[in-house]
Amino acid sequence: MSAPLGVIVAVRGEAEAAVVAEVDAHPRLTVVRRCADLAEAVAVARAGLGAVVVLSAQPHLDADAVAAIRAAGAGIVGVGGGPGSRLEALGIAVARSALAEAVLAAVSGPAPEFVAPPERGTAAMVAVWGSGGAPGRTTVAVNLAAEAALAGHRTILVDLDTYGASVATALGLADEAPGIAAAARAAARGEDAGALLDRHALEVAPRLRVLTGLTRAARWPEVTAPGLERLWPALRAAADVVVLDLAAPADAGASPQGPGPRRDGATLAGLAEADVVIAVGGAEPHQLVRLVHVLLDHDGPTPVVAVNRIRAAVAGPRPEDAIAAALGRHAGVTEVWPLPWDLRACDAAARDGRTLAEAAPRSPLRRAIASMAEVVVAAARAARDAPATVTD
Template sequence: MSLGILVAVGGVEFEPSLLRVAEAADIYVVRRCVDVADLLATAASGQAQVAVVSAQLRGLDAEVVAQLADSAVAVVGVTADTLSADEALLRRLGISSVEASDDVSAMAEAIREAVREPVRSQPEFGENGPGEAATSAEEGTPPGRIIAVWGPTGAPGRSVVSLSLSAELARLGAPTLLIDADVYGGSIAPMLGILDESSGLLAAARAANLGALDAAGLAVHARQIAANLQVLTGLPRADRWTEVKAVLFRTLLAVARRAHAFTVIDCGFNLELDEEISYDTAAPRRNGATLEALGSADVVVVVGAADPVGLTRLIRGVNEVMAAVPGMVPHVLVNRARSGLGWSAQEVTQMVVRATGLATVRLLPDDPAACDRALVHGQTLSECAPDAKLTRSFSALAADIAGVPALHARRRSRLGRT
């Protein structure tokens, strides 16, 4: 089978020698692309199977590599020297195969091998994060766990659960990162009284797109809220969701997993994929970050309100999440449970268990006074209401997820701001 290749190397000096790869009987050049736009347009036409790129191609980033993968075009990197900084950059952008320009036979074999392997849009990472420059926790430690907190529409309390769960995990002494990834309107920063015009999430996504995100860089973009607790603030405006692509969020989560024992994600409510119906070409996916979070999570927490409307949405939402992430058994939380609804805790639990088929459902007591106090003072529940029943419920949930006795969790000292 003949293999069509696209050459987009930015006019480097070694381009003429690189084109000798087309002397192979099974390889031919479809087009020498002048820029990224030309490369992506030709790739989308389906004329080529492999794109050969260099670090000198202006505008080449992780998003471009992902778009090529979406077009079923494999990517092979080329450099003047395989031990150069260009090679490290190409690998951080997600290009796993990088060859020297003067080794034509090795380049030809890399092109053939790229076609044989499944096309991937996920960047490759070294032991300590993306590329050699990344740093992480102590070598030999297991990777951290990702916890996605999701809930249906109607403000069931996703952000309160995300923040409180993160705070309790941090109280256990585990380095914890909270990511506000709600692309319809982040709320973690105002809940904590953070006046942050510069979004940590957007800054980290930009760094990931350039192949420059590592554990140290992630720490720079995050805000230190308390001992063992950092927060990556969300979107300042909902219309900036286009800057948080799924492939960039995947890179961010891979770095966070290596840098923190727990990464808690406050997800958006929407799981729809309507963009795929509305566009003939690769579509921008507003819900891509949410779906990526759920797919990457080790633990999924689904939260819904205890009232009749909230329970209906919760039951449907649990089924949606289990369909989106096959094999995942979520932790189900019924929030704002109160006697005024006329149902006992046992009745609510049995109702949700029957409707979802799950064995365990947790009820979170309604405590508007504690939540209001935390919101007004920009604090977590652990700080302003450490002995509240709601806080104890979050402590028990954190202990369950972390695998430690709940009594041990409650003995931990109160969080203090740094």
């Protein structure tokens, strides 16, 4: 006879005794740990001491905790939640009766998916990414989103830079606006993602709304991949175009990653979800070297390459041609979007917290970003509408 399956119990209140008694009464199950809180249950699951976690709704239960338990190879069964409860919103099967059978099913059956909002939407999603060293990623993201809105698209700009969020500053918004931290945190708890966007996305111009970034970089654990996974459908349903301002690539060797959330998790999630990725680099020689490294290390589809602050002083008398040739030779890039050096226009926009279209509508940089926005948004919409490729 095989050994009984180990069950970890993390149930709050008086219901715990009844849950333990019912599990222990079944010949194929045994309670291996009665946990004082959710954190202990996650730790015990990670230690491989149980096959299933039985839990009730509790303050710190969110998508991250659910993902951690499932990543440890344990099944999850909820108790005490009614139809449409927070447990079900997080994709946890709730045992209405016959708890022991539900526990056995959690071991043998597939894990349920998170409950997604009913309307997914088809918005095109563009991720603005690129090299480190401040090449102008936020400038491109802000003005790309502004140009998409001016072209008639309902647009949402999301600041997902977990190292140095600056969209709010660029647009003259209050730093204390809750933004992405509040939305992702609440989505991870299973709240209605569409309602979260209505509450937290700030309207800054006709057809342009913004989810501001982290008020302090130390708050990066609040913006996790499981929370973002619940926000993507709502973002696509709430707009025609979504622009993500992402952090530069993290140095994988700088800090070992444990089993918890990753600081670059938001960047990785955004790159994976986007229909088109724009890789932004600076025109200075050291910035081009960084951009080459980013492009060579990138595993996803080929990004659109935009080189910012192009000028003859750093790249010679024909800077566009010289930069395109260098990127083609070292990174295999066949097309480069040149964004000219336009210090006066950028200073005017930064001083007043406005977009280039507002502060310097005739500036060369504004015209270059507007042209790029038209092409990139069309490409993102085409990629979003293309049928998925089926492989054997």
